[in-house]
Amino acid sequence: MAERITPRDVDYSRWYTDVVLQAKLADYSPVKGCMVIRPNGYAIWEKIQRILDEKFKETGHVNAYFPLFIPESFMKKEAEHVEGFAPECAVVTHGGGEALEEPLYVRPTSETIIWSMYKKWIMSYRDLPILINQWANVVRWEMRTRLFLRTTEFLWQEGHTAHATEAEAEAEARRILEIYRCLAEDYMAIPVITGRKTENEKFAGAVRTYSIEAMMQDKKALQAGTSHYLGENFARAFDVKFQDKDGQVKYVHATSWGVSTRLIGALIMTHGDDQGVILPPRIAPTQLVIVPIWQEATRARVLEFSERVYQQLKTVFAVKLDDREQYKPGYKFTEWEIQGIPVRVEIGPRDVEADQVVLVRRDNREKVTATLERLTEQAQKLLETIQMDLYRRARQMQQENTFRVNDYQEFQKILEQGAFIEAHWCGGGECELKIKEETKATIRNIPFDREVEKGKCIYCGNPSEGRVVFAKAY
RNA sequence: CGGGGCGUAGCGCAGCCUGGUUAGCGCGCUUGGUUCGGGACCAAGAGGUCGCCAGUUCAAAUCUGGCCGCCCCGACCA
Structure with a gap:
């Protein structure tokens, strides 16, 4: 792996691609416009999922799963929606060797199929609200694709809620946007601007769209999450009414909201440097990596000590012990730097003698030593500091520009x-x-x-x- | 869809202009040995439908035509 990463100031978009490939986050697939999310990238997605899923559950949401295929007629029921999405849809016309009576759209988003079901489930105000989220893949036939940022198929979560009143639905849309802001800023250290989209920029079929917007290092904006108040648009299109307390029959108010694997692109372009990815500790699947450094004479001692350190750290952190023998320490340093592990723990013979380890920050390469006794506490503090520094640096960059x-x-x-x-x-x-x-x-x-x-x-x-x-x- | 670039070993490339024995180089891989505090070194190996199809020719990675694929830059989008 002598391949170099193109420096950011030479070609930012090549830098991005180099980093994604070399950090083994994703790879190009045999299918045009699609990508393979490799274990390193998927682990970040799993972290995002865990954080969000917990927050969704805390706020009363439940998970469900709706079909990948959507009947063409459903897509066509909401005028703006179909206008917005039809051009970028993949359509299945054959199945079982025969032409289908009605083509099936591969979901670009699930409003239509979900509201067709909500019609069956909602009769009374007592059935509301419905707060469903789904973790799924969607397909949008994009003209031009980029790893994580825009691919033909991508992973996301899509929430679809049904409410009795506009006020309640509006509050829901705003509540979710706050969860997205928190995920971006407090976990991923990505400063965002929360606000409302203009009429031109809002979601096809929405009354109001809210977004979190982040500034990438090339000073371009990236929409990192959206939340929509859909009004009665889908309720009317799918005839979803309920009888309210007052006896009146009314249309249901809807929201939908989502974030996608695009967030991983945002993470890379917010914090990365010419050496590769930099992961904020709270989102890093691996927070610390231990690299033992030995000579033949010291090998047993160093490895044994490293194992002890590993066992100690393991109880508190996501930590990896890199005891592979086929690579020299220098090689490992570089490899883990490309992948953005926040802190490297170096352990050599001198450290073993002194009952200490060396902690090296990924973001600025600063080294400190820590005695075994104080290691857990010091590592904890260091990770927190890195988290704060990354956020502060990104915020400053955004403000200065x-x-x-x-x-x-x-x-x-x-x-x-x-x-x-x-x-x-x-x-x-x-x-x-x-x-x-x-x-x-x-x-x-x-x-x-x-x-x-x-x-x-x-x-x-x-x-x-x-x-x-x-x-x-x- | 428009513009640009590329397709030769797992990866990155040279060779093509000027056709001619066994198609090269670096990295990686395998085996053995020495190494190990910032991408180690030595030795011996393995690995190829030269993107695909047709044509020209005694002879094509190389010339001609067509096709396919991918990447980058622009118009749509999370």
Whole structure:
């Protein structure tokens, strides 16, 4: 593995691909646009799943599974939805050697099939809310794909909830967005902007879409999660009504929300460096890796000591002991660095003598020694520090590259070097589209925490109530 | 779909322009030995439908035509 990783400042997108492949997170598959998620990548996904699944359960959600295939007629029931998704759907026309009477769409998302079932399950307000999540794969026939960021098939979770009132559904959509924010910021150390999508950018079939948006190292935005208030749109399309307390028959209010394996791409592009991936400790499948260093004479002692350290750390951390004999320590150092293990534990003869180990941070390579006695405590602190530092660094990067701009010329100029731009916008879709045409920048979202500030639309000069975030996006 | 690049051993490439015995190199792999605090070294090995099809030719990895696949850059998207 003498292959080098292309440095970020030479070619960021090649760097990304190199890192994904060399860290063995994923590989290209024989099927165009699809990828194989390798064990290293899948382990990160499993961590994400565990964290989210717990939070979903805590907030009253349950898991279920709906079919991969969706009858064509279902897809066509909600006008905006079909318009949004039909062009990028894979359709099965044959089965069992015969043409099907009705083509089956491979799900690009499951609103339609789920609402066809909710119709059967919902009669009364007593049946509400329904809070179902599913972990699944979906297929969207993308024109251009990139590992993790956009592949024809990807893994995600999709929540689909049914509520008696708009207020309740709205609260649900917002609650979930907060869970996504927490996952991104507190676990993955990815700072995000939470906010509402514009009409142009919202989900096909939604009334309102909320998102978390992150800044990658190349200063492009990545939508890392979305949550939608779907109103009565799907309830009407699938005729899902309930009788309320007051005796009235009403349409059900819906939400849906999802995050995908794209988050792994976000993780790589938020923290990685020219040596490879850097994993925040709270999301790292392996937090520490022990690399013993021995000579023939010291081999037994070093290995025995390493094993002891391993047993000690194992009770508290996700730790690996790399006692492979066919590789030298230097090789192992590099290999684990590419894979982004947060802390390396070096153990050589000198350490054995002193009853200590050397801890090396992946993110800045700083070394400290720790006595066996204080090892667990020190490792704990070190991992926490790394977690905080990664978040802080990413947050700082985001802030340093976010600009408040009031002039369209300046807007275009700043955008060229990559940036998030906070600018006034009149709320008109035409201005938004013009800006997109002329600069490739889109409104990432309208931040929840934006200041109320009178201003003029950066494009047309009409009055505006506050700033929105523009950026070029993945 | 438009533009660019690539297809020769598991990976990365050379050879092709100017056709000619057994198609090379680096890494990796196997065996043995010496090594081991930042990608070790020596020796001996294994490994190939030169993307596919057709054509030109006494002779094609090499020339011609067609096809296929993949990657990168743009228009749609989590």
